[in-house]
Amino acid sequence: MKKWGLCIWLILFCAGCSSTEAMNIADSPLRQVHLYPLTIDRYFFPRDVNVLAIGDSLTEGVGDNDDQGGYVSRLQKKMLQHKGIRAVTVTNLGKRGLRLSQLDDVVETHPQAVKEADIIFITIGGNDVMKIVRSHLFDLSYSLFEREQKTFVKRLDRLMATIRTWNEDATIVLIGLYNPFSSSLQAIPEIDDVIDLWNNGSKEVISRYDHTIFVDVKDLFDNRDDVLYSDQFHPNELGYELIATRVYEQLQKEKTWLGRIEQ
Template sequence: MKKWGLIFLLLLYCAGCSSEQAINAASLPERQIKLTPRTVANDFFPKDIRVLALGDSLTEGVGDHEQKGGYVSRLRQQLLQHKGVRTLSVINFGKRGLRISKLDDVVHEHANEVRQADLIFITIGGNDMMKIVRSHFFDLSYTLFEKEQKRFAERLDHLLAMIRTYNQHATIVLVGLYNPFSNLLPNIPEINDVIKLWNNGSKAVLARYDRTIFVNVKDLFDGRDDVLYSDQFHPNEVGYELIARRVYEQLQQHEEMWLGSLEQ
C-alpha cells in the first residue's frame, strides 16, 4: 500500500512540473519566423529548346568551307553547352538568294514549325541590298538606298507581325547586315553609312515587338577580308564562327527573355 502511495505522489509531482513548464512556455513571446522567397535561376532547371532558323544564304551556311552549317550549327554547339539547355532541336529553312519579300511565304508554308519554336533566328536583307546594286549599278546613291530601306523596314514589320500571329512566346533574333560591298562599290563611299542606316532601321522595327533581339555583326567584318569566302560576299568558316559567338553573347545577356518563360 505504501508503494502505491509513493507512485501516486510521484505522478502528482510530475504533473505539477509539466503544468508549470506549460505555463512558462505559454508566457514566452512567440518567435517570429519569416520565410524569404528566393528566385530560382532561369537555368536551374534545364529546358528543351526548339530552334527555327529562317532567312537567306547566311542561314543556309553558304561559304562555310568546313561544311558545318554556317553560324546556325556553330551556335547550336554553343547553346548545348549552356547549363540551362537540356536538349536542342534545330530546323533550318535558310535558302540562298532569299529576299524579305519571299520570307512571308516561308513562314506561312511552315506555320506549324513557327508555332512550336522557342527561338527563331533570322538573317535577311543582304540580297535586298544586292538587288539594288544590280538594278542601279551605274546610278547608285545614298538616297536610293535610303528610299529602299524604308520599304525593307515595312516588310520586316509585316514579317514580325505574321510570326507573332503564329507564335507569341518565341524569342526572335535578327542578325544585322555587314558590309561586303567596299570592294564592289568604290563609287559609293557612304556604303558604311548605308549599312548603319539599314541596321538601325531594322533595330527600330524590332523594338516595337516584345521578346526580340537585334544582333549587330557589322564590326566583325569591317576591314577584314580574312573572314569572307572567296566570293567576297558570304562569310567563310571564320566569319560564321564570329557570328555564332556574337549571337550567343547576346542570348547570354537576355537569358530571362528566352529561358525564363519556358516549361521544364
C-alpha cells in the same frame, strides 16, 4: 493496502509534476522560430529551347567549309554552355538566294515551327541589296538604295506582324547586314552609308515589337577579307564564328529572353 497506497502516492506525484511542468511552460516566454523560404537557383531545372532559323544563305551556312552549319550550329553549341539550358532543338529553314519578300511564304508554310519557337533568328537583306546592284549595275546611286530601303522596311514590318500572329512571345533576333562590297562597288563610295541606312531602318522596325533584338555585325567584316569565303560575299568559318559569338554576347546582355523560357 500498502500497494493501493503506493499507487495513489505515485498518481499524486505524477499529477504534481505535470502541473509543475504546465506552470513552467505557461510562465516561460515563448521562443520565436524564424522560418525562411527555401530558395532554389533559377537554373536548378534547366530548360529545353526551341530555335527557329529563317532567312537566306547566311542562315543556311553557305561558305562554311567545315560543314558546321554556319552561325546557327555554332550558336547552338554556345547556347548549350548556359547552365539554364538543357537542350537546344534547331529548325533551320534558311535557303540560299532568299529575299525578304519570300520570307512571308516560309513563315506561313511552317506555322507549327513558328508557334513552337522560343527564339527566332533571321538573316535577310543581302540578296535584296544584290538584286539592286545587278539590276542597276551601270546607274547605281545612293538615292536608288535609299528608295528601295523604304520598300524593304515596309516588308520587314509585315514579316514581323506575320510572325507575331503565330507567336507573340518568342524572342526575335534580327542579324544586320555587313558590307562585302567595299572593293567591288567602287562606283558607290557611299556603300558603307547604304548598309548603315538599311541596318538602321531594320533596327527601327523591330524595335516597335516586344521581345526583339537587333545584332549589328557590320564592324566584324569592315575591311577584312580574312572573314569572307572565296566568293568574297559569304562569311567563311571565321566569319560565322564571329557572328555566332556576337549574337550570343547580345543574348547574354538581353537576359530577359531566357527568363521567359523559364516561366
